[in-house]
Amino acid sequence: MALASRARALLPGARSWGAVLARVTAQRAMSHRVVVETDAAAGVAVMKFRNPPVNSLSLEMVTELVINLEKLENDKTVRGLIFTSESPGVFSSGLNLLDMYGRNPAHYAEYWKAVQELWLRLYQCPMVTVATINGACPAGGCLISMTCDYRVMADNPKYTIGLNETQLGIVAPFWFKDTLVNTIGYRASEISLQLGLLYPPAEALRVGIVDKVVPEDQVHSAALAVMAQWLAIPDHARQLTKAMLRKPTVDNLVRQRDADIQQFVSFISRDSIQKGLQMYLQMLKQKKA
Ligand SMILES: CCCCC/C=C\C/C=C\CCC/C=C/C(=O)SCCNC(=O)CCNC(=O)[C@H](O)C(C)(C)COP(=O)(O)OP(=O)(O)OC[C@H]1O[C@@H](n2cnc3c(N)ncnc32)[C@H](O)[C@@H]1OP(=O)(O)O
Numbered sequence: 001m002a003l004a005s006r007a008r009a010l011l012p013g014a015r016s017w018g019a020v021l022a023r024v025t026a027q028r029a030m031s032h033r034v035v036v037e038t039d040a041a042a043g044v045a046v047m048k049f050r051n052p053p054v055n056s057l058s059l060e061m062v063t064e065l066v067i068n069l070e071k072l073e074n075d076k077t078v079r080g081l082i083f084t085s086e087s088p089g090v091f092s093s094g095l096n097l098l099d100m101y102g103r104n105p106a107h108y109a110e111y112w113k114a115v116q117e118l119w120l121r122l123y124q125c126p127m128v129t130v131a132t133i134n135g136a137c138p139a140g141g142c143l144i145s146m147t148c149d150y151r152v153m154a155d156n157p158k159y160t161i162g163l164n165e166t167q168l169g170i171v172a173p174f175w176f177k178d179t180l181v182n183t184i185g186y187r188a189s190e191i192s193l194q195l196g197l198l199y200p201p202a203e204a205l206r207v208g209i210v211d212k213v214v215p216e217d218q219v220h221s222a223a224l225a226v227m228a229q230w231l232a233i234p235d236h237a238r239q240l241t242k243a244m245l246r247k248p249t250v251d252n253l254v255r256q257r258d259a260d261i262q263q264f265v266s267f268i269s270r271d272s273i274q275k276g277l278q279m280y281l282q283m284l285k286q287k288k289a
Contacts, residue, residue, distance in 0.1 A: 032050065032064060033049070033050055033051040033058075033060060033061040033064050034047060034048070034049065034050065034051075034061070034064045034065055034068050035047070035048040035050050035086060036048075036068050036071075036072070038072075038075075038077075038078060040077050040078075042080075043077055043078055043079040043080060043231065044078070044079070044080040044081070044082065044224070044227055044231075045072055045075075045078045045080070045081050045082070045127075046081075046082045046083075046084065047065075047068060047072075047081060047082070047083050047084075048084055048085065048086040049061075049083070049084070049085045049086060049091070049092055050086040050087075052087070053090075054090045054092075054093035054136075055085055055090055055091065055092040055093060055141070056092070056093045056094065056095070056096040056097070056098075057092060057094060057095050057096055057115070057118075057140045057141075057144075058096040058098070058099055059096070059099050059110065059111050059114055061096070062111075062114045062115055062117075062118050063114060065118055066114070066117055066118050066121055069081075069118075069121050069122065069125065070121070072127065073121075073125070073126060073127070078127060079127055079128060079231055079235060080127055080128040080129075080130070080227045080230065080231055081125065081127045081128070081129050081130075082129075082130045082131075082132055082220075082223050082224075082227065083129065083130070083131050083132065083144065083145075083148065084131075084132035084133075084134055084219075084220070084223075085134055085135050087135075088134040088135055088154070088216070089134075089135045089136070090135040090136045090141075091131075091133045091134060091135040091136060091137040091141050091145070091159075092137065092140065092141030092144060093136065093138060093139075093141060094138045094139030094140035094141045094142070094143075095115065095139060095140035097277060097280070097281055099111045100268050100277060101274060101277040101278065101281065102274070102278075105265050105269055108264065108265045108268050108269065109261050109264075109265050112260070112261050112264040112265070113257075113261055115140070116175075116253065116257055116260065116261070118144075119143065119147065119175060119179075119253070120250060120253065120254070122144060122147035122148075123147045123179070123246055123249070123250055124243065124246060124250055125147070126235075126239045126242075128149055128150075128227060128230040128231060128238070129147070129148040129149050129150075130148055130149065130150045130151070130152065130223045130226055130227055130230075131144065131145035131148040131150070131151045131152070132152050132219050132220055132222075132223040133145055133151060133152065133153040133154065133159070133161060133210065133219075134154045134159075134216070134219050135154075135159055136158075136159055136160060136161075137153075137159065137160070137161040137162075138160065138161070138162065138163075138164045138198055139162075139163055139164055139165055139168075139172075141161075142161050142162055142163055142209070143163070143176055143179060145161065145210075146179045146180065146182075146183045146209070147179065149230060149242070150211050150212075150226050150230065151209070151210040151211050151212070152210070152211065152212045152213075152214060152219055152222045152223045152226060153201050153204055153205070153210040153212070153213050153214075153219075154201070154213075154214065154215075154216040154219040155201045155202075155213045155214060155215050155216060156201065156216050157200050157201065159200065159201060160198035160199055160200050160204075161198065161199055161204050161209055161210060162192060162196070162197045162198040162199050162204075162209065163176060163180055163192065163193055163196065164196040164197070164198050165193075165196060166193070166194060166195065166196035167196035168196075168276065168277065168280045169272075169273065169276030169277075169280070170267075170268075170273060170276070170277070171267070172193060173260060173263070173264065174252070174253075174260075175249070175252065175253045175260070177189065177193060178249045178252060179249070180192065180193060180209075182246075182249060183208065183209060184207050184208045184209055185208070188207050188208070192207065192209075201213040211226075212226070
């Protein structure tokens with residue numbers, strides 16, 4: 001299903017895209033997994049993840065993120081965007097395992113298309129984007145952070161960040177890998193991705209997967225200070241530079257989106273992969289107990 005149709009499906013009765021957005025805005029207080037607060041004078045919006053218990057990137061959450069991103073991109077008063085979790089402790093637990101386990105191929109395809117759409121939008125976002133990592137940040141959470149122009153992490157040893165897919169018995173697709181390589185370099189990615197490493201703050205800073213580590217109570221002020229520095233650069237020059245740097249990575253996915261969806265569906269549908277995900281979900285439950 002196309003994103004617009006999915007958005008309308010989430011908001012039945014809305015006849016046009018504009019109506020969808022209007023209703024998203026109007027209903028924000030009711031449901032919503034994403035909360036946007038805009039400081040018009042500063043030209044900065046803060047997008048807070050609110051999808052309890054662990055901000056997993058469910059199909060609904062991914063759809064809401066895309067809708068809100070598009071809306072902000074169309075608002076010319078907003079030049080900078082900060083991502084954070086409304087509840088410190090978990091930034092995002094990554095892709096929603098329940099969208100990748102026990103569902104049918106059509107669902108897997110729809111989910112993956114939405115995840116691709118989110119990455120494409122974030123990676124090419126014309127605004128200055130800063131991730132304020134105030135909690136655990138594995139896999140898809142790490143991917144979102146890495147699409148940002150800058151990452152500030154709270155100095156709490158309980159928080160870790162990285163692409164841990166191999167630890168779940170799954171494989172990060174090439175565009176996750178490309179994003180990691182662009183962030184920390186090739187050799188560090190070889191180690192990081194194969195071992196599925198999750199780095200606590202000091203190590204995350206050392207390997208370069210985050211740019212700054214600050215005491216937890218200063219994480220938002222630090223993000224605002226970084227934002228002010230980046231906003232001092234003229235938008236057109238910064239945007240063209242960002243687009244130039246990221247275009248080859250973006251084009252690589254755009255060229256093979258459908259093939260990537262097919263590969264995801266066939267990989268995730270394998271009995272062995274489903275079994276592995278089932279065991280991982282059980283492990284999470286046992287850990288909790
Ligand atoms: C041949 C070549 C093939 C090429 C490749 C082709 C295709 C690619 C194929 C696949 C690619 C997939 C890429 C996947 C990316 C991902 O993001 S996968 C998700 C990875 N995430 C994780 O591993 C994190 C797991 N979670 C945790 O470690 C912890 O939950 C925590 C985030 C540290 C928070 O801990 P805590 O606060 O203690 O919360 P709990 O562990 O108790 O969890 C609470 C409930 O939330 C459920 N949950 C946790 N994470 C997820 C999740 N990601 N999705 C869905 N649900 C999640 C957890 O089970 C608990 O549920 P219950 O309350 O027990 O029901």
